Amino acid sequence: MLALLNDGPEGEPRDAAEFAVCEATPSLSVWPRSLDSGWQCVTTAAGACASPAGLPGFGWLPAQVPGTVASAWRAAGRLDANQPPPFAFDDHWYCRTLAGDGLQRLRLHGLATLAEVWIDERKILTSDSMFVTHDVAFELHGAATLTLCFRSLAPALAARRSRARWRPRLVTPPTLRNLRTTLLGHMQGWCPPLQAVGPWRPVELLGDAPNAFDTIDLKTQIDGNDGIVCATFTFIHPQPADTPGLLKCAEVQTSLHWSDAYTLSGMLRVPNVARWWPHTHGEPHLHAIGLELADQTFELGPVGFRTIEVERGADGEGFALRVNGTPVFCRGACWTSADLATLTGTPAQLAQAFSLARDAGMNMLRVGGTMVYESDGFYRLADKYGILIWQDFAFANFDYPSDEGFSASVAREAAQFLARTRRFASLAVLCGGSEVDQQAGMFGLPPSLREQPLFTQQLPAIVERERPDVPYVSNSPSGGVWPFSTRTGITHYYGVGAYQRPLDDVRRSQVRFAAECLAFANVPDDATLHEALGTMHTHDPRWKAAVPRDPGAGWDFDDVRDHYLRTLYGIDPARVRYEDPQRYLDLSRAVVAELMSDVFAEWRRDGSPCGGGLVWQFQDLRAGAGWGLIDALGRPKSAWQALARTLQPVQVVITDEGLNGLDLHLINETAAALPMQLELVCLRDGALVAASARRAVELAPHSTQRVAAAECLGQFFDFTCAYRFGPRAHDVTIATLRDPTSGKIRSEAFHLPERQALERHDLGLSVTPQATSDGWELVIEARRFARFVHIADAHYRARDDWFHLPPNRPITIGLVPLNENDTSAAPEGEVRAINASAPHFYR
Template identity: 50%
Template sequence: MSARDAAQLAQGQSAGTPAATTTTASCPAIAPGVAVGPCELAGDWRWLETLAGAVQTPAELAPDAAWLPAPVPGTVAAAMRAAGRWDDSAPPPLHRHDYWYRVRFAGSGARTLRCNGLATLAEVWLNGVLVLTTRHMFAAHQVAVQLAGDNTLHLCFRALHPWLRGQRGQVRWKPRMIVPPALRAVRTTLLGHMPGWCPPVHAVGPWRSIELLDPASADPLHGVRAEVSTQLDGTDGTDGIITLTLHFPGPAPAQARWLAAQGDDEVWGSLARTGTHVLAGTLRVPHARRWWPHTHGDPVLYRVEAHLGTQALHCAQVGFRTVEEDRDGEPGAFALRINGERIFCRGACVSSHDLPGLADSDEAVARWLRLARGAGMNMVRVSGVTCYPGEAFYRCCDALGLMVWQDFMFANFDYGADPHAARGLMDDAAREVGQWLQSTRAHPAIAVLCGGSEAEQQAAMLGTPRGDWRQPLFDELIPGLVARHRADAVYVRNSPSEGAWPFQPDTGITHYYGVGAYQRPLADARLARVRFAAECLAFANVPCARTLREHGLTQPLHDPRWKARVPRDAGAAWDFEDIRDFYLRALYQVDPPRLRYERPARYLALSRAVVAEVMTDVFSEWRRVGSTCAGALVWQLQDLLPGAGWGIVDACGRPKSAWHALRAVSQPVQVLLTDEGLNGLHVHVINETAQPRTVLLTLRCLRDGEAVAAQARQELALRPRESCRIAAAAMLDHFFDFTYAYRFGPPAHDVVLATLHAEGDSGGVPLSQAVYLPDRGAGALAAPELQGSVECVQGQWWLRIGTRRFARWVHIEDHAYLPEQDWFHLGPGETRRIRLMHESGPDAATGPIPSGEIYAINAERPASYGA
């Protein structure tokens, strides 16, 4: 019997079947909160791959083994990438081998070893002794240890696939999208286990930090963990209350001072010892400024610091806000109110900002979240099929004013049929959810907490009886923990949920793919009476020409790598490119297969355009005055590999056409057009800001994309948070068939253009613009006659675009620069001045001169500019 098996048996478990957590020494209580004092175990970390089960203890490792440098925290995939042994297009199957990590360090005496995330079947060996085993990726574990001067710590990550083959249990349904279905038996991410959805990149390794806590440290900041929460005063709601608790590995100081600061305003208070290892206190912030989603106000944050002697400890950035569920007194309704204001939530689901490494750094997350905010989004969702982000993600969302819809990492599976397995699962879930809630209490961005993803939907769609759709995990355990630790957030038991079917669009939370995978007409976005779409509008979105060229994906027909990057549902005979082609045929009246092989460049351009058009139409419908919809989150924000993936931003960080379209239709001050059939066009003007706005609305109906067939102007004074709806017919003093619904003779126009300008700025850049086309056919409009020129102003390049006639879906392909604005419409005689940004950062003095082409889908040939 191996030493490893003997240690397991000594802890009362079967050899070869690790418990969720097993220790060989006493384990102190895990302090909640976030580490704010230095305590990470530093050193020369190394890693080694071995055959599954070939090495049972560190003593059996070959002395001449080729150990390689390892980033910690990090993953095996990140270590392979650093060693030049990783290929994004063909990731190795990491669950078939064991992986060992090693670090040597000095120290004597009692310590506490804390592992904040080990993926997934993990053993921890200190000086040859097994001190911890776990099969829980999402929970932190710690153990009391005794150091021996010169120490060696080994971490072993056992092969998951062989272990899963031995797992059996009673289930009422098996999800088809997750491979293998036995993953239900272990707490690990589903990323890498969804063929057609995600590359097979497996999470293995110490993906979160390893800490060594010294209770006798002379450093007063060593190992301190901060638990911070906020609330608004219950009497009038104007004062903010901050509660700070500091947990020390050793004896806490008798007292300390602390402050909350916003700009130059500071409020000071005292911390007092409330336990041997704890300092705690509360602060009242008079007339606290509120945190808002950036679309509706400023995301105001207060800096919280503790001062221990002469040293300052940054504990958190906090914000004050209220979040309420708004049912609007109507069956099936669901909306959010932030600080009492009803918010239309728009955004996207995030997959992983670093799939191989699962990195938790400001650099890793900031560019993706800035792109989300730049598209006018005010919410991002972390789905239950992904992985909990780190602190950097939530800090960035706080600062950018992005609300977070957070699923817990439970998805699709039956978690309650097997009573024996369910008991262990509930213990694991309580540890996981409780730790996560306590560590994220400081973040005002977290608005919605959701039990998990598609568990109820999966049960219903796979034919189980209605009584089996609900599970105690989502109905009892998780909501109880949320009520205890984060009662300031809205809890939703599952996404989707409610309704006669759990995924019914007109009740509660839905995943809406009527427009999309189910190939419904655009009118279904209204017919379905969507309430809140936590997922929607998944398409195979084509990246820009530069990304395709850089990655050898310029032939959508002939290269098998193209189809390998197109997402698909498990077992389906179609993929999401087929869905896009359906709308290309239906809206643009072209034959996609023929166009693809005869004119592939035209096919790609129209493919990009049609997704932009669908996004614009559906979000216009959902944001209009009188809509039943209170939120919609696109699936997804970013691609995981270069290609026509779900992302509205490609894997290189370049926005796609869908991103630009969503940006144009998601502004806080917005004009929208909706086709109301025989009622003509309705114009919807929205002011989500806290300030009154006076705007000028201009409506033009164009014939041949140039001549004005009818026009009107109206000045509007909008109160804060006010929206209004205007019948276009009321803006004219004579009949005009805006939608060509009455069909009295040939159409009098081919374009309707609604433009919103700020008061007194009718000739400047519009605040918002909306377009209606009676005929959407790709060949319906006359050529625009585009012109373009570039100029350098104060070290920055600008592109000026003009057009004689209406230009539909103008887009720019520059050889070295990215346009700040792309995929937009341009009215006759209008010009648009667009900043060109170089990806590598040089200014105009040292960078190349911009050159490229300006396209529109109604242009016979592009207009060139630059060198």
């Protein structure tokens, strides 16, 4: 509720265009007033000051609210994000002046974590959860000091509570299970130890106008072909019973009714409403909601209409989503944070992230239980960009308390979050928590001893009451005798990845839905390594500090990536690393791109049992070879580039079927039938055509189909080099889907029968920079097949990168400035390929 107003300067802006209000009395506000400026903060030793009266007169820093102690220190130039002080174990104080007269209502949307609120020397609130919103009333008569105190967690962590049945290694200290706070900053090896302390969500004074809003609650549903909007408005002050109210949407309106002097509500039916879709399957249609109240008009922002159902499959053990009755293959990544210091990020950071997700063909992001509940701005962007959100409640790994106080806090947290996000169509799955059941199962507990009523009773009951339109699952992973079994329900698939299984494990595992998968130490491009990390040497302490690792493990995720360099490419990673460091980095980027493409090709193929896969993770929390598809500076890595060519709504993918040759899988997730031309070519020595064919194909709406390469060619050809009747007849097979009218390529896939053929050749590369009205671009051509082409430029990053380039086909690549303020510099750099004997320099 009040979802339109729950963001400040660090979140999505509340600008006049989005929330236009025609007010008769401009000096009074119907909206809450954000207390975002005028704050200072200071840190003291734990327990040093019992009240604001004892605060020191020095050491204060300017502070932005919403924000954290870490963001205030960063703004002051005092923060080392990789080695910050243990913020959660000191006391921190925020102060600012208030002025007014009479009764005031303060709304605090999130205080991390053990907090007190003071007016002068009077304590008016104590909070023990960073995930709940508080309203508190107080009297003002002139000026007063509003003080927020954030106490050390140490006493609460030392307090005795119920004994845990298991103790995971993920989090330090394990007694964090007793507190309602994020695990970010407390997971050694996963992220920097930057602990969340401070008013991380907005602090507001509620409006002072006679008709000031208290809460706005909007929800939508589908009835046949019609959309239904249910709206409830509550007001701070009593309203005249004869005040007329009209609810408007899509040129339809209805009168609202008063149930009491504070509450106005009603239901509006929108005939034949245009539905909201994930962008891969249709338009994410949104409809503006307006309220007319007496002589005032309020624009309340957009809403969407959609249905979401779970499809369990013929055996009842699968998991897939149907949106508006249509099956949707969900793909994307697990979200961390746009900015670890603020826990929110700026509107620009969030918009860039959603743009990159959409451009990569992703249609789902998962906010995991180790993170935080995201802002309204995050959900507005998800609605706008057509990205489904899988939302874990903020629980992970632990055996949580079940006492009355903890349960009451959880109930408030969950109900507030669901009410706040009720208007957003993008919320698609609600999950009790991350790896809770898995942890218990791996410790050997049978189902009867690992069940937690929190996940099987309390949370599902709250979801049914507050968001019955969103499917609920108890845990991720869950399903099967082992909750982490891959062929039942929801799994976290790291067979290819941490468990170093061969690629054929992807099919053998029969994954039904991977809510996490494919964690690799993904190497950023050279520009980010130089600029943000300060080193390209993989044994530099700065490099290793940024490589993810599981606590207690004798290996890290560099070792995982090196395993696949050895097994897929047949190289000795250690030797290449010290003999040719640049080649080692390029091969590391290439092998991850290849793994991403192959795994998702398998999961998207015709006949696959998989309903979705979400890569761990979307973005890095620090500079270096982290799990992120996007680096710490917001730049895509090779893994993102590969997914962007494998996850599009209209797609061809290739699977190696051994003695059966290659299968070509043609995917059309759009609502339109698409006539296409399918082209198949096999090249020898990277340039000579060894076999080729083309045929017209019809891609039905929302369909996948399989075409055997042998059927397409019409004669025997050893596509997979499985029969070994003689020397390999070709180096690469290329399948192309082309628009038959325009000739435009809609999708292209490649198969290399021998991945270890890494011989380097003169590819005849040519690169021509050219300026356009939209900026610089490069025209690249090769006389011989170029494998994993990479563009390294001093001033730009390439929009498309780490791609295969067929011979004698020029391709134009747009360039994006590395520094958004430096758009005039001419391109200057090199084009490399992992099978090129030397880079091609250009300027």
